[in-house]
Amino acid sequence: MSELSSSPPLLQVDDLIVRYPVKKGLLQPRKHVHAVNGVSFTVRRGETLALVGESGCGKTTVGRSIMRLVRPSSGAIRVDGIDVASLSRRQLKPYRRKIQMVFQDPYASLNPRMTAGEIIGEPLGNFGIAHGADRESRIMSLLERVGLGRSHFHRYPHEFSGGQRQRLGIARALAVEPSLIVGDEPLSALDVSVQAQIVNLLDHLQQEFGLSYLFIAHDLAVVQQISHRVAVMYLGRIVEIGETADIFRAPIHPYTQALLAAVPLPDPRKRRTIEPLRGEVPSPISPPSGCAFHPRCPLAEDRCRREVPRAQEFQAGHFAACHVMARNNQYAALQPVTA
Amino acid sequence: MIPSSPTLPLSEPDTVLEVRDLQVQFETIDGVAPVLEGLSYKLHAGETLAIVGESGCGKTIGALSLLRLAPSPPARITGGAILLNGRDILTLPEEDMRGIRGNDIAMIFQEPMTALNPVLTIGHQIVEPLMLHKRLSRAAAWERAVEMLRLVEIPEPERRVKEYPHQLSGGMRQRAMIAMALACGPKVLVADEPTTALDVTIQAQILALMADLKRRIGTAILLITHDLAVVAQTADRVVVMYAGRVVEDASVFELFENPRHPYTRGLLASIPKLSDGNERQKLEGIPGSVPPVGARPPGCTFAPRCTLAIDACRQSVPALDSVSPTHKVACWAVMDKTSKKELERAIV
Amino acid sequence: MFGYVVTRILSAVPVMAVVATIVFLLLHLTPGDPATIIAGEQATAAEIERIRTSLGLDRPLLQQFVGWLLRILSGDLGTSIYSGKPVTELILQRLEPTVSLALLTLSIAIVIAVPTGVIAAWKEGTWVDWTLMFLAIVFFSMPIFITGYILIYNFSVQWRMLPVQGYRSLSDGIGPFLSHMILPAISLGLVYASLLARMSRSAMLEVLHQDYIRTARAKGLGTSKVLFLHALKNAAVPIITTIGIGLILLISGVVVVESVFAIPGIGRLTVDAILRRDYPIIQGVILFFSFVYVIINLLIDLTYRLVDPRIKY
Amino acid sequence: ADETTLKAVMFTDLAITDPTFTASTITSNFGFMVYDTLFALDSKGEPKPQMVDKFEKSADGLTWTFTLRDGLKWHDGTPVTADDAVASIKRWAKVDSLGKALMGATTSFEPVDQKTFKLVLSKPFPLVLEAFAKTSAYTPFIYQKSFAETAPSQAKTKVVGSGPFIFLDEEWRPGNKVVFRKNPNYVPRSDPQDGLAGAKVPKVDKVEWITISDPNTAIAALQNGEIHYLDNPLMDLVPMLEKDPDLKVLRIDPMGQSGMIRPNHMQKPFSDPKARLGLAKLVDQAMLGAAGGVPQNYFTACYSFLGCGTPLSTERGADGFKKQNVAEAKELFASAGYKGEKIVVLQPTDVPVLSNPTEALVQAMRSAGLNVEAQAMDWGTLTSRRTNKGPVGEGGWSLFLTTGFTSGFGSPLTHTYLQSSCEVGTAAGWPCDKELQGIIDQFQTAATRDEQKQLADKLNEVAYKVLPYVPYGQMPVLAAYRNELKGVQASGIGVFYGISIAKE
Amino acid sequence: MSSTRIMISSDPVPAQASAAASRGRKIARWMLRNPRIAFGAALFGIILLLTLLAPLLSPYDPLQMNPMNRLKPPSSEHLLGTDALGRDVFTRTLYGGRASLMVGFSVAIAATFIGLCIGLVSGYFRAVDNVLMLVMSGLMSIPGILLAIAMTTLSKASVTTVILAIVVPEVPRTARLVRSIVLTIREQPYVDAAIVTGSSVPRILFRHILPNTAAPLTVQATFICASAIIVEAYLSFLGAGTPPEVPSWGNLIAEARNFIRLAFWILLYPGLLLGLTVLSVNLLGDGLRDLLDPRLARQMKARS
Ligand SMILES: Nc1ncnc2c1ncn2[C@@H]1O[C@H](COP(=O)(O)OP(=O)(O)OP(=O)(O)O)[C@@H](O)[C@H]1O
Numbered sequence A: 001m002s003e004l005s006s007s008p009p010l011l012q013v014d015d016l017i018v019r020y021p022v023k024k025g026l027l028q029p030r031k032h033v034h035a036v037n038g039v040s041f042t043v044r045r046g047e048t049l050a051l052v053g054e055s056g057c058g059k060t061t062v063g064r065s066i067m068r069l070v071r072p073s074s075g076a077i078r079v080d081g082i083d084v085a086s087l088s089r090r091q092l093k094p095y096r097r098k099i100q101m102v103f104q105d106p107y108a109s110l111n112p113r114m115t116a117g118e119i120i121g122e123p124l125g126n127f128g129i130a131h132g133a134d135r136e137s138r139i140m141s142l143l144e145r146v147g148l149g150r151s152h153f154h155r156y157p158h159e160f161s162g163g164q165r166q167r168l169g170i171a172r173a174l175a176v177e178p179s180l181i182v183g184d185e186p187l188s189a190l191d192v193s194v195q196a197q198i199v200n201l202l203d204h205l206q207q208e209f210g211l212s213y214l215f216i217a218h219d220l221a222v223v224q225q226i227s228h229r230v231a232v233m234y235l236g237r238i239v240e241i242g243e244t245a246d247i248f249r250a251p252i253h254p255y256t257q258a259l260l261a262a263v264p265l266p267d268p269r270k271r272r273t274i275e276p277l278r279g280e281v282p283s284p285i286s287p288p289s290g291c292a293f294h295p296r297c298p299l300a301e302d303r304c305r306r307e308v309p310r311a312q313e314f315q316a317g318h319f320a321a322c323h324v325m326a327r328n329n330q331y332a333a334l335q336p337v338t339a
Numbered sequence B: 001m002i003p004s005s006p007t008l009p010l011s012e013p014d015t016v017l018e019v020r021d022l023q024v025q026f027e028t029i030d031g032v033a034p035v036l037e038g039l040s041y042k043l044h045a046g047e048t049l050a051i052v053g054e055s056g057c058g059k060t061i062g063a064l065s066l067l068r069l070a071p072s073p074p075a076r077i078t079g080g081a082i083l084l085n086g087r088d089i090l091t092l093p094e095e096d097m098r099g100i101r102g103n104d105i106a107m108i109f110q111e112p113m114t115a116l117n118p119v120l121t122i123g124h125q126i127v128e129p130l131m132l133h134k135r136l137s138r139a140a141a142w143e144r145a146v147e148m149l150r151l152v153e154i155p156e157p158e159r160r161v162k163e164y165p166h167q168l169s170g171g172m173r174q175r176a177m178i179a180m181a182l183a184c185g186p187k188v189l190v191a192d193e194p195t196t197a198l199d200v201t202i203q204a205q206i207l208a209l210m211a212d213l214k215r216r217i218g219t220a221i222l223l224i225t226h227d228l229a230v231v232a233q234t235a236d237r238v239v240v241m242y243a244g245r246v247v248e249d250a251s252v253f254e255l256f257e258n259p260r261h262p263y264t265r266g267l268l269a270s271i272p273k274l275s276d277g278n279e280r281q282k283l284e285g286i287p288g289s290v291p292p293v294g295a296r297p298p299g300c301t302f303a304p305r306c307t308l309a310i311d312a313c314r315q316s317v318p319a320l321d322s323v324s325p326t327h328k329v330a331c332w333a334v335m336d337k338t339s340k341k342e343l344e345r346a347i348v
Numbered sequence C: 001m002f003g004y005v006v007t008r009i010l011s012a013v014p015v016m017a018v019v020a021t022i023v024f025l026l027l028h029l030t031p032g033d034p035a036t037i038i039a040g041e042q043a044t045a046a047e048i049e050r051i052r053t054s055l056g057l058d059r060p061l062l063q064q065f066v067g068w069l070l071r072i073l074s075g076d077l078g079t080s081i082y083s084g085k086p087v088t089e090l091i092l093q094r095l096e097p098t099v100s101l102a103l104l105t106l107s108i109a110i111v112i113a114v115p116t117g118v119i120a121a122w123k124e125g126t127w128v129d130w131t132l133m134f135l136a137i138v139f140f141s142m143p144i145f146i147t148g149y150i151l152i153y154n155f156s157v158q159w160r161m162l163p164v165q166g167y168r169s170l171s172d173g174i175g176p177f178l179s180h181m182i183l184p185a186i187s188l189g190l191v192y193a194s195l196l197a198r199m200s201r202s203a204m205l206e207v208l209h210q211d212y213i214r215t216a217r218a219k220g221l222g223t224s225k226v227l228f229l230h231a232l233k234n235a236a237v238p239i240i241t242t243i244g245i246g247l248i249l250l251i252s253g254v255v256v257v258e259s260v261f262a263i264p265g266i267g268r269l270t271v272d273a274i275l276r277r278d279y280p281i282i283q284g285v286i287l288f289f290s291f292v293y294v295i296i297n298l299l300i301d302l303t304y305r306l307v308d309p310r311i312k313y
Numbered sequence D: 001a002d003e004t005t006l007k008a009v010m011f012t013d014l015a016i017t018d019p020t021f022t023a024s025t026i027t028s029n030f031g032f033m034v035y036d037t038l039f040a041l042d043s044k045g046e047p048k049p050q051m052v053d054k055f056e057k058s059a060d061g062l063t064w065t066f067t068l069r070d071g072l073k074w075h076d077g078t079p080v081t082a083d084d085a086v087a088s089i090k091r092w093a094k095v096d097s098l099g100k101a102l103m104g105a106t107t108s109f110e111p112v113d114q115k116t117f118k119l120v121l122s123k124p125f126p127l128v129l130e131a132f133a134k135t136s137a138y139t140p141f142i143y144q145k146s147f148a149e150t151a152p153s154q155a156k157t158k159v160v161g162s163g164p165f166i167f168l169d170e171e172w173r174p175g176n177k178v179v180f181r182k183n184p185n186y187v188p189r190s191d192p193q194d195g196l197a198g199a200k201v202p203k204v205d206k207v208e209w210i211t212i213s214d215p216n217t218a219i220a221a222l223q224n225g226e227i228h229y230l231d232n233p234l235m236d237l238v239p240m241l242e243k244d245p246d247l248k249v250l251r252i253d254p255m256g257q258s259g260m261i262r263p264n265h266m267q268k269p270f271s272d273p274k275a276r277l278g279l280a281k282l283v284d285q286a287m288l289g290a291a292g293g294v295p296q297n298y299f300t301a302c303y304s305f306l307g308c309g310t311p312l313s314t315e316r317g318a319d320g321f322k323k324q325n326v327a328e329a330k331e332l333f334a335s336a337g338y339k340g341e342k343i344v345v346l347q348p349t350d351v352p353v354l355s356n357p358t359e360a361l362v363q364a365m366r367s368a369g370l371n372v373e374a375q376a377m378d379w380g381t382l383t384s385r386r387t388n389k390g391p392v393g394e395g396g397w398s399l400f401l402t403t404g405f406t407s408g409f410g411s412p413l414t415h416t417y418l419q420s421s422c423e424v425g426t427a428a429g430w431p432c433d434k435e436l437q438g439i440i441d442q443f444q445t446a447a448t449r450d451e452q453k454q455l456a457d458k459l460n461e462v463a464y465k466v467l468p469y470v471p472y473g474q475m476p477v478l479a480a481y482r483n484e485l486k487g488v489q490a491s492g493i494g495v496f497y498g499i500s501i502a503k504e
Numbered sequence E: 001m002s003s004t005r006i007m008i009s010s011d012p013v014p015a016q017a018s019a020a021a022s023r024g025r026k027i028a029r030w031m032l033r034n035p036r037i038a039f040g041a042a043l044f045g046i047i048l049l050l051t052l053l054a055p056l057l058s059p060y061d062p063l064q065m066n067p068m069n070r071l072k073p074p075s076s077e078h079l080l081g082t083d084a085l086g087r088d089v090f091t092r093t094l095y096g097g098r099a100s101l102m103v104g105f106s107v108a109i110a111a112t113f114i115g116l117c118i119g120l121v122s123g124y125f126r127a128v129d130n131v132l133m134l135v136m137s138g139l140m141s142i143p144g145i146l147l148a149i150a151m152t153t154l155s156k157a158s159v160t161t162v163i164l165a166i167v168v169p170e171v172p173r174t175a176r177l178v179r180s181i182v183l184t185i186r187e188q189p190y191v192d193a194a195i196v197t198g199s200s201v202p203r204i205l206f207r208h209i210l211p212n213t214a215a216p217l218t219v220q221a222t223f224i225c226a227s228a229i230i231v232e233a234y235l236s237f238l239g240a241g242t243p244p245e246v247p248s249w250g251n252l253i254a255e256a257r258n259f260i261r262l263a264f265w266i267l268l269y270p271g272l273l274l275g276l277t278v279l280s281v282n283l284l285g286d287g288l289r290d291l292l293d294p295r296l297a298r299q300m301k302a303r304s
C-alpha cells in the first residue's frame, strides 16, 4: 500500500460545498439543504476510497458532484489536475471517459426499453469508441468480463436478476475504460449472496485494470472488505478519514466509534453490550451549531457546541475532526470496539 | 445492558404458534404457482425465532399468512395449518380472525414510513386496537397510548401522541409502530424486517429496544430478516428458507457454528465480517440467484446453485430431517453423509 | 397560511395576463364585428360604420388593447356593447344559477360517486366492480344534451312532474329551486359522477395496496373502518383533485346544460356574447373564469391540507 | 299575489333598447311595449292616428298640422309635448330611409305649441302618414326630447316611454328576461284595438319576456304551461302545436316574411344579370319552403317583388321563373361566361328557416354544375361578412339568403332590399340598375293607387330582368299561445296590450 | 409487447401452465384479462368498418336531399327514415361516422403531438419551462368549450377550424402530462447513467425519455379522441361546429334535435352510434391504462 500513497492523486476534492434550495412560497425566506458542507479528500490511482455515513449525510451528493450531475455551490473537484467545475459541456465529454458511475438501484439505472447490448454499447457510441462489428465484439468481451455471457446480449433488463443487472451497470461503466468508478451504494440493493459476487467482481476488475473506486456505502462490514481508505461523513462533513485498517482498529471520532459499535456481528457468541448511540441525524436544513455531532455525542463539551472542529492528523494519513479527542489525544489508548 | 446470552429453549417448552406444512399459491389468470410449499416451524413462548432467506423466498407471504392477510388475489392458502395455542386459525371465520389480529398476533413492518397511516395521528393509530380489542374507553385508550410511547422510549410522549407520522423521524416511527403492535399485549409479535430500512445506529437502537421489551413483556417474536448478523445478535432459533421451503431449522449457535445446508453455508460465507484486523478475507457468495415464483426447478430448489448437488437433488425434494435435537435440515447431500439411523437413535 | 393564500392569488396575475392577451387577440384578429350585428338585420354599410366609430372599434388594435387593460387594472370590466350594462353586473346576475347548478351537481355527484368508487375498489375485479364501472363509463360516454332531452321528455313533457326550463332562486323556496334544478343537475351530474367514481376507484385502489392498509387490517379493524377511515382519507387528495378538475370541466358542461334547460347562467351569457361579439362581456367572462380557475385550484390546495397533514404551506 | 304575469318567449333575446340605434326587430317589439307612435297601422295596413288626436292637411298637401291627444304622459309623470314628438321624428329621420326621403321633401318641421306641431313640405310626399306609422326596420317612436336629442349613433339606455307598459330596467336580465309593468296612467284611445291602431289597453300587471334559446325547450315550456306565449315557434313543430288542445296558433302577421336570395352584384358571376337569371331559374320556391320546415299551409310561393298580399302585389314578368329549370340555368350561366369559378354561399346555421333552404339551394346550384362553397357561420358573422364587397378570394361572398318583413315591401320606397341606386348605402348585394331605381324613384310622386299599380307592374317586370334579389316565397309570422290568453290580435307584431289571462 | 410486459410488474410471474398454451388459448386468456380492451376494440372495429364501408352499404348519397320527402319514418326504402331535408338517415349516419372519427383521430393525434413537443421541451429545459407552463395555465383556465366556440364562431367554419378548436384546449393537459413524466423520468438513475456515459441531450430526450411517454400518451390519446367526438357534437349543438354540409354525427344530432318529437329516429341513430363509439374508445382507453400501467392513473390525475 505504500506505493499507492506515493503516486499523485487521481481525484482531488477540495472544500466541496453543495446546497440544494428548498422549495418555499414566494414570501418565505429561501432555505437550503446543506447537503455537503466542505468536504475534502483525494483518491489515488488504483485505490478504493470508501465514503460511509448515515442516510442523508451527503454521500450521494458528493458522488453526483464528481460526476457533474450536480453543480457544486463552491469548492474544487480536480481530476488529473483539471477542475471539473470549470468545464464546458464539450470539455466535459473527455472528462467523463475518465470517470464513470455505478448506481445504487440496479433496476432503475438500466433503461427498461434497451437491451443489454444497447445499454453497454451506448457509451461506446457516444464517445465514438467503436463502431459496427468492433463495437459488438467489445460489448461481448465486456459482458464476459463482468461474468455474463453472449446469450445475454439481446435481453432486456427485466430478464436479468438483480445481481446480473448490477453486472450490466458495471460493464457499462467499464465500456469507456475509465480510471475512476464512483459506486453509489452499488451493493445495498442486493442480497448478501449476490453482494459477495459483486464485491469479488469489483476486486477482480481493480486488479486487472488498476481502477480506482470511490465507494459509497453505509454497510461498514462491506467497506472493510473492499476499501483501502475510508472517509466517514456526518451531516455534510467528513469527520474522519484514514487507512481502512487504522479506522477499524482505532477509530478516533466518537461518531466513527459509535458507528462501528452499532454494526451487528454475524456471530451469536459476540452479542453487543454497548449502549447504542442515542438520537438521530438532525436535519441538514438547519444543522446544529459547532460540531454537528454534538447533540448525540457522549463526550460533547461546551466548545463542541460553538466551534466547528477542524480535521487534524492524528497519525500518518489518519485525520479526524474532534475537539475532545484532539485535546485528549486519546486515540492511541482506544481499544478495538469488537468484543 | 442487553442480556447477551440467548435463552435456550427448554426440553418441551409451550408452543405458542405452530405452522404446519403451510401451502400458499398465487392464482392468476396465467396459471397457478406455488409460493410456499410446506412451511413448518414452531414458535415457543418468550422465544425469538428468526426466519432468514434471500429476497423473494416467501418470508413476507409466510408472515402475512399468519394473519390471513396475504394479498388475495393472487395469494391463496391451499393447505396446512396455523395453530395458535393449539387452535387452527385457518379454519376460523373472518369475524373471529379479526379478534386475533392485533390482539393475539401483532405485526410490525419493514418500512415504518409507509406502514403508518400518514393522515392519522400516531395516537389515533395506537388507540384503535385498544378500543377494538380491549374495549377501553377513548380516554383510557389515549392514556395507554401515551404509556406505550413512553415504553418504547419516545421522548415527550404526550406531545408525540398527537403528531402525525411524517413529523417523526424514521427511528421514532418504527418505535411508534412497535408501540402500536404491542398495545394489546399480543402473544406473538411478527416483525418483518423491522430494521432493514434504518441506519445502523438506529437499527442498533431498535434491536436493543425489542430485546428489552421481549424481556419485560415476554412476547414471543418472529423476526423476519435477511441479515444474518441481525439474526446472530437477536435470535434464539433460526429457520432458513429458500424458495418457499424451510431448508434448515436450528438454534442460533448451531446454525452459525455448524451450518449443515449448503445454502446456509453459502449465506454465511457471503457475509463480510467486521474485524479489527488488517486482513481481507475472500467472500464466497452463492452463484446464481433465487428462481422467481413459477419458475422453480423440480426437486430441491437450491440444486441449480448448489455445488454439492447430487442426482437425487434434481429429482425429489428432501424432507426436513433432524440432525440433532435442535437442528433440522433438508438436504440430500447432507443426509447422505450422516447416517440417518444413527441420528434417530441419538434423538431418542 | 395567509401569506400562502396571498401568494397564490397574486400568482393568478400572470395567468390572467396571458388569458387577457389570448382572448383579446382571438377576438380582434378574427373576422366578424359587433357593429354590423348591433346595427340590425336591415342596416346599411353607412350605419354600420357609424356604430363602429361610436364603439371605438376603428381605433388601432394596440390602442384598444392598452385601453382595455388599463380599465381592467382599475377594476372595470367594461360595459356590454348591447345592453349598456356593466359586465361585472351581468356576471353577478348570472352567477347564482351557475353556481347553484355547479354546486348541486357537485353534491349529487359526490354523494353518488365516492361511495361507488370505494365499493368498486373494494370489490375490485368482481362483478360488482365490473357493473359499476361499466355504468360509469356508459354515462361518461353519453352526450349531456341527449341525457337532458331524455329527462325533459319523460319528467316534464310526458309525466309533467317537473318544469321544463328556467331557474328559481333558492330565495323562492327550496321546492321551486329543486324542481327547476334537479333535471339539469342530474344530466350534468351523471357525467361528472362517472368521472369522479372512476377516479375515486383508482385512487382507492392505489391506497388499498399501501402498507398502512395492511397495518390497519393487521390491527383487526373491520372493513368499513379500513375503507372509509384509513383508505378514503388517504385517497381524498386525488379525489379532491378530481373534484376540482371536474368543477372546471363542469363549466363546459354547464354551457350545454344551460342551453338545454334555459337557465340564465354564465355559460349562456358567454355563448350569447360570443355569437354577438359583445367583446367586453367575452373578455370579462373569460377573465372571470380564469380567476375562478385559480381560486378553485387554491381552494383545492387548501382542502388538501384538511385531509393530509403532510401538506404545509 | 293576485298580480297577473304574462310570460312570453320572443323569437330572440332583447339586446338593445334604443329602437333608433338599431333596426333589429326585437327592439321594435320592445318599442311597441314602452313607447308610442304618432300613427299606427291597423290590421289592413292603413295608418291610423295613435298619439295624434287630429291632424289637418292643407289643400295643396304641403302643410300638415298635428295635434297630440290629451292625457299623454311619460312614465315619469311629465306630459308628452309636441317638442318631444318633433325631436324624436328628426332623430329617426336621420337613420330611416323613408324618414330621409320625407325630410328631403320638408321645408320645416317644428312644434307650434305644447300639443301641436307643423310639417311644411317643399313638394308633395304621399307617404307622410305611412312614414309616421312605419313598423318595419326603424319605427318612429316618440321619445322624451332629451333622449331624442342624442345622436342616433349614441345608443340610449335609459328608457322612459309613454306606452302602455313600463320597462323595469332593474329587473332586466339581458339574455334571460325583460320585465314590463302595466302603465297605470296610460290613457288609451277610445276606438277599439285594430292591428297596432286603436286602444292599447294593458290588461295584465306584468309582462315577462323570457329567453329560451332552445326551440324545443321553448315549445315544451309552452305545452307545460310555464309560459303563455311563444313568438315565432319553430315552423316544423307548428302542426304539433295546432293539435294541442291547450294551445292556439295565430298568424300575428299574415303577410309575414318574404324570403330573398341576395346575390352579390359587385362580383362575378352575379355581376352579370344572366347569371342572376340563371340563379332564379334554379329556384323552386316550394322546395326551399319545405326545406325551411314551413308547413305547406303556411307557405306561399310569391313572385311579386312588392310582396304578396300587399296592395301593389303583382306577378308581372315572373312567368319564366315559376318552375325550376336546370338546363336553362346552365345555359344562362354559360352565356354569362361562368367557368367554374368558386361561388361562396353564406349559410347562417343558427337560423333554421334560412340554413336549410340555403343547403337546398346549394344543392340545386351544384346540380347545375356550379362550383359552390357553402360557408357556415352564425347570423352575426353573416351580417358582418356580407358587408365585404370584395371578391371571394378576399373574404367576399357570392350570395346569401335572408328574409324581410313583407309589410315593408308594400311600397318600393320602404323596401330597402329593392334599392338599386348604385350608392354605397344600399343593402348588402348592392344591386345597381338605373332603370329599376328610376321606377322606384317615381313612386315618390305617384299619388293615386292606379298610378302606383301601373308603376308596380313595370317595376316587377324590370326587377325580374335585373333581379336585385331572387324572391323565394312568403310565410306568415306566427305565435302560439295558451288558451288562457284572451284578446291576442293579429297586429303584425307581437304586442301584449289588450291581452288578458283568463283564470280557470 | 416487451415494453408493456415490463410495466405490468417488474417481477413477472410466469406460470408453468402458460408454456404449453396454444395460441388460441393465449388470445382467449388475454381477452379474459382485458375484457374492456377486447370489447372496446371489437365494438370500435365494427363501427369503423361500418363507416368505412358506407358507400357499399348504402345506395344513397349522404348529401342528396329531397325536401318534399322529409321526416319519413323508417321504411324498406329508407332503413332509418329521412331527415328534415329528405336525406337518408342511414346513409348519413354511416358517413357521419367518417367525419366524427376523423375529427376524433385528428384531434387525438394533433393534441398528443403538440402536447408532446411542448411537454418535452418544458420538462427538460428549465429556461422555457416557466413561460410555457404559464401559457398552458392560461389556456387551461379558459373553459375548453368556450374557447372552442369562440374559435369556431369567430373564424371560418370548417372541419379544420373545429379540429383546431378542440385541439387547443387539450394541448395544455397533454403537455402537462408529458412534462410530469419527463420530470419524473429525468430523475431516474438510468437518465443519470446516460448523462454520465456521454449521451447528448437529444439522445437523452428521444432515446431515454420519449419512449416512456408512449404508454401514457396512447391512453391519453384515446381519451382525447373520445372527448373530441363528444365536443364536436357539443359544438354543433351550440351552433359552432363543423359546416352543416359535413354530415358529422354532431351535425346530424344538432339538426335532428328540433325534430325529436316529430321524428326521433333522426337523432336516435347518430346519437346511439356516437355514444357507442365514445363508449368503445373509453373502454379501450380504460383497459389500456390498466394494462400499460396501473401507476399511470396517478400521473393522469396530476395532468391538470
Ligand atoms: N435534489 C435534491 N434537492 C433537495 N435536497 C436534496 C436533493 N438531493 C438530496 N437532498 C438532500 O440532501 C441531503 C444529502 O443527500 P444525499 O442523497 O447526498 O445523502 P446520502 O448520504 O446519499 O443518503 P442515503 O444514504 O440516504 O442515500 C439529504 O438531506 C437529502 O434530503
Ligand SMILES: Nc1ncnc2c1ncn2[C@@H]1O[C@H](COP(=O)(O)OP(=O)(O)OP(=O)(O)O)[C@@H](O)[C@H]1O
Pocket: B026, B035, B053, B054, B055, B056, B057, B058, B059, B060, B061, B062, B071, B074, B226, B292, B293, E011, E013
Ligand atoms: N402481490 C404479489 N403479486 C405477485 N407476486 C408477488 C406478490 N407479492 C409477492 N410476490 C412474489 O412472491 C414471492 C415471495 O414474496 P415475499 O414478499 O414473501 O418475499 P420475501 O422473502 O419477503 O422477500 P423480501 O426479502 O424481498 O421481502 C416473490 O417472488 C415475490 O416476487
Ligand SMILES: [Mg+2]
Pocket: A059, A060, A061, A184
Ligand atoms: Mg445516497
Ligand SMILES: [Mg+2]
Pocket: B059, B060, B061, B192
Ligand atoms: Mg419481504
